[in-house]
Amino acid sequence: MSTEAIAVEKPKRNYNVLFGLTLLALLVLLWIVLSVATPSFASGNNIANLLRQGSMIAIMAVGQTFVIITGGIDLSVGAVVGFATVVVAMMINAGFPIWLAILATLLVGVAIGMFHGFGIVKMGLPPFIITLATLTSLRGIGLLMTNGNSINIKSDTFTAFSRSSFVGIPNLFWMVILVGVPAYIFLHHSRWGRYLFSVGSNAEASRLSGVNVQRTIYMAYTLSGLCAAFVGVLLAARIGIGNPTQAEGWELQAIASSVIGGTSLFGAVGSVHGPLLGAFILATINNGANLLNVNSFWQRIITGALIIIIVYFDGLRRRGK
Amino acid sequence: MISTAQELHPAPVLEPGRTILELRGLEKRYPGTHALKPVNLAFKSGEIHAIVGENGAGKSTLIKLLTGVMPRTSGEIIWEGQPAALATPHEAMALGINAVHQEVVLCRHLTVAANMFLGEENSRFGILQQRAMVRQAQTIIDDLGFDLPAHVTLGDLTIGQQQLIAAARATVRGTKFLIFDEPTAYLTRKEADQLFTLIRRLKGEGVTIIYISHRMEEVFELADRVSVLRDGTLVGTRNIAETNDAELVKMMINRSIEQVYHKEHFTPGAAILEARSLSGKGFENVSMTVRAGEIVGLYGLIGAGRSEFVTTVYGRHRKSAGQILWEGKEVQVNSEHDAIRLGMALAPESRRDQGLCLNLPVGFNLNLPIYKRISNNLLISNTQEKTQADRQIADLRIKTPTRGALVSSLSGGNQQKIVIGKWLAHGAKLFIFDEPTVGVDVGTKAEIYRLFGALLSKGAGIILISSYLPEVYELADTLHVFRRGKLVATHGFHAASHEDILTQALAEKQEKLGGQI
Numbered sequence: 001m002s003t004e005a006i007a008v009e010k011p012k013r014n015y016n017v018l019f020g021l022t023l024l025a026l027l028v029l030l031w032i033v034l035s036v037a038t039p040s041f042a043s044g045n046n047i048a049n050l051l052r053q054g055s056m057i058a059i060m061a062v063g064q065t066f067v068i069i070t071g072g073i074d075l076s077v078g079a080v081v082g083f084a085t086v087v088v089a090m091m092i093n094a095g096f097p098i099w100l101a102i103l104a105t106l107l108v109g110v111a112i113g114m115f116h117g118f119g120i121v122k123m124g125l126p127p128f129i130i131t132l133a134t135l136t137s138l139r140g141i142g143l144l145m146t147n148g149n150s151i152n153i154k155s156d157t158f159t160a161f162s163r164s165s166f167v168g169i170p171n172l173f174w175m176v177i178l179v180g181v182p183a184y185i186f187l188h189h190s191r192w193g194r195y196l197f198s199v200g201s202n203a204e205a206s207r208l209s210g211v212n213v214q215r216t217i218y219m220a221y222t223l224s225g226l227c228a229a230f231v232g233v234l235l236a237a238r239i240g241i242g243n244p245t246q247a248e249g250w251e252l253q254a255i256a257s258s259v260i261g262g263t264s265l266f267g268a269v270g271s272v273h274g275p276l277l278g279a280f281i282l283a284t285i286n287n288g289a290n291l292l293n294v295n296s297f298w299q300r301i302i303t304g305a306l307i308i309i310i311v312y313f314d315g316l317r318r319r320g321k
Numbered sequence: 322m323i324s325t326a327q328e329l330h331p332a333p334v335l336e337p338g339r340t341i342l343e344l345r346g347l348e349k350r351y352p353g354t355h356a357l358k359p360v361n362l363a364f365k366s367g368e369i370h371a372i373v374g375e376n377g378a379g380k381s382t383l384i385k386l387l388t389g390v391m392p393r394t395s396g397e398i399i400w401e402g403q404p405a406a407l408a409t410p411h412e413a414m415a416l417g418i419n420a421v422h423q424e425v426v427l428c429r430h431l432t433v434a435a436n437m438f439l440g441e442e443n444s445r446f447g448i449l450q451q452r453a454m455v456r457q458a459q460t461i462i463d464d465l466g467f468d469l470p471a472h473v474t475l476g477d478l479t480i481g482q483q484q485l486i487a488a489a490r491a492t493v494r495g496t497k498f499l500i501f502d503e504p505t506a507y508l509t510r511k512e513a514d515q516l517f518t519l520i521r522r523l524k525g526e527g528v529t530i531i532y533i534s535h536r537m538e539e540v541f542e543l544a545d546r547v548s549v550l551r552d553g554t555l556v557g558t559r560n561i562a563e564t565n566d567a568e569l570v571k572m573m574i575n576r577s578i579e580q581v582y583h584k585e586h587f588t589p590g591a592a593i594l595e596a597r598s599l600s601g602k603g604f605e606n607v608s609m610t611v612r613a614g615e616i617v618g619l620y621g622l623i624g625a626g627r628s629e630f631v632t633t634v635y636g637r638h639r640k641s642a643g644q645i646l647w648e649g650k651e652v653q654v655n656s657e658h659d660a661i662r663l664g665m666a667l668a669p670e671s672r673r674d675q676g677l678c679l680n681l682p683v684g685f686n687l688n689l690p691i692y693k694r695i696s697n698n699l700l701i702s703n704t705q706e707k708t709q710a711d712r713q714i715a716d717l718r719i720k721t722p723t724r725g726a727l728v729s730s731l732s733g734g735n736q737q738k739i740v741i742g743k744w745l746a747h748g749a750k751l752f753i754f755d756e757p758t759v760g761v762d763v764g765t766k767a768e769i770y771r772l773f774g775a776l777l778s779k780g781a782g783i784i785l786i787s788s789y790l791p792e793v794y795e796l797a798d799t800l801h802v803f804r805r806g807k808l809v810a811t812h813g814f815h816a817a818s819h820e821d822i823l824t825q826a827l828a829e830k831q832e833k834l835g836g837q838i
Contacts, residue, residue: 189700191692198689199680208637208669208676209689209743210661268680 084232
């Protein structure tokens with residue numbers, strides 16, 4: 001191998017960082033353009049609003065990314081969010097302490113994730129199918145539990161949380177940091193994170209190398225379910241109701257954020273910072289389009305086009321190496 | 322449109338001995354590497370021309386240029402006296418240039434017949450003539466003497482049988498120039514013989530055959546001429562009658578053949594593993610002992626039960642009867658995890674499917690079995706991760722720019738070193754190598770064999786599985802022969818002749834290869 005070849009190869013190692021910086025630059029660029037284009041964008045109120053909008057998708061996208069890295073997909077997360085709003089609302093209204101209601105809701109998310117793991121590992125179902133099945137049935141269970149009505153949450157302490165801020169930053173955004181930092185350490189600096197990548201790259205080779213593949217798959221879906229249930233709690237606090245039809249289509253936004261953030265749907269490629277940036281890029285586009293009075297139908301088209309463009313350029317760069 | 326089997330086999334139109342394809346200063350550069358230095362070579366119609374060389378010598382590059390997969394940097398390709406662009410695979414096929422690759426590139430979910438006619442389907446008014454195609458495919462297969470059904474799904478056949486279908490497919494398309502890239506790597510001896518019959522027959526029809534192989538005896542069995550590549554340079558071309566093993570190996574690696582099989586004998590120590598009357602899926606009643614400091618060779622055809630035996634020992638499959646003893650004590654090995662904890666290490670047969678995470682970095686793959694050791698309860702030690710990986714890369718002389726390079730960017734031999742290397746830091750006592758040198762060049766083979774010696778000297782035991790008799794013959798202290806799921810013979814080092822061992826592995830000639838079809 002010549003020294004020239006070594007020089008060519010070097011940038012590959014920093015690829016993740018580079019891609020992250022590119023996304024960050026794109027986000028900053030969007031903010032600058034929107035600040036110039038519309039006076040209301042840079043207002044404190046709007047920025048706080050944008051951070052709140054983006055936070056929930058961002059947290060879902062992190063869990064989703066764990067699953068996608070193993071080569072799977074979790075279509076149920078939107079439905080889990082809706083279902084979690086119902087669980088937490090019912091428990092609070094039934095007089096349980098708030099901490100217990102939240103803990104129980106998170107455990108429901110864990111249980112749903114474990115069920116996905118069971119379906120994939122023990123029943124041999126494709127991830128797409130088992131999570132599609134939970135998507136539809138969870139909405140149904142939620143509707144049965146509520147008779148199709150919304151539940152108004154009778155606790156101001158609970159709902160106040162999502163509206164208040166800490167050192168000038170909305171609490172919801174703090175939650176992204178609360179999830180993001182441990183997630184980053186887990187994925188990039190722990191052996192379980194390595195196992196997610198190895199299973200996504202080659203499950204058989206991982207098994208023969210002593211990796212517990214089944215446990216790794218359980219773990220990915222459980223974390224995704226947990227993240228989604230957590231978002232359900234945050235959403236319930238933000239809108240003050242429990243409603244099983246909430247968060248319709250959020251699973252696709254979470255997947256889109258993850259993919260914009262550089263996650264490969266073929267598995268074994270992904271990060272934590274990428275999906276977080278992806279989620280806020282999507283939130284910024286929606287927010288900016290609202291402020292600019294762009295027809296909301298156009299927002300969907302723009303989002304779709306953006307996914308194609310970013311993934312196309314990402315693929316070009318990877319192939320170019 | 323193809324209507325009869327006759328049309329698929331055009332009578333020989335090419336007069337043998339005429340130059341059909343000529344390379345004039347053919348050259349390929351990648352950024353940073355000079356993969357093929359200017360090559361001048363003429364191929365004649367009706368010749369079998371072997372190309373040998375180490376991994377990375379430029380053989381694959383040459384194939385890719387000839388089949389239009391990649392554009393050349395400079396030079397000319399003259400096809401039947403006319404310069405040819407060969408810019409696309411389609412153009413190569415239109416001229417009559419085809420290739421059969423080492424890994425089967427066909428649609429596993431379609432039938433054999435559908436694969437044979439893929440891209441040239443027989444249809445009437447837009448409706449596929451499925452029954453007609455199966456009939457035609459069957460005629461072709463029978464005609465070639467392959468005992469295979471045309472209506473079954475391709476994926477239901479063994480890899481070797483799929484390879485035969487791939488070869489049959491290439492012959493029915495007006496092929497004048499056919500390239501075989503390591504076609505026998507996954508073939509049983511019987512399948513290989515069928516393939517050789519096919520190749521000789523094509524030669525008789527005036528087709529030019531390019532035959533790429535690491536197996537010298539095949540080159541001498543088949544070829545008329547042989548060209549040697551080394552580091553992207555054409556070292557020379559010889560008539561097969563005027564050369565020998567030793568000369569070719571020397572041309573390939575600048576090293577003599579005795580240095581390849583590097584056998585060190587150690588006095589065997591205590592038993593590490595003992596199998597007593599072990600039975601499981603694909604094998605029954607197998608007993609053997611592996612002691613410290615010895616290589617136990619398992620020889621037999623693919624499907625004879627060797628791989629099934631070791632994967633059962635390794636906990637991949639459940640045993641149905643018998644006992645496994647580890648260092649004298651009976652153990653239950655219920656998963657790979659158990660096996661690894663005891664101190665076993667398996668370098669599996671297929672590095673792509675079972676051995677490596679191809680789209681992940683070299684260092685990641687090397688450390689995969691030991692992440693538990695190089696992390697505390699929560700975090701991985703970054704320094705340990707780096708030093709462990711760099712040490713293996715240096716010890717094994719893995720040619721990679723950095724530990725961060727993706728495994729998929731490495732050559733086959735270097736990938737195989739990773740499959741083996743990831744177990745060295747793990748500190749296993751029993752190493753199981755299943756076909757460790759398939760598709761690996763002579764130089765890397767020698768390095769791998771030397772590594773065996775190093776492991777033995779540290780008191781490890783080795784189980785070596787190979788379909789390549791010289792390898793187990795030259796290396797194994799104890800050689801067990803498998804046939805149809807049973808251990809049929811056991812020999813000491815060089816205690817039996819090649820012929821005897823082959824006969825034991827194949828048994829009576831009339832016997833159909835059990836469970837293969």
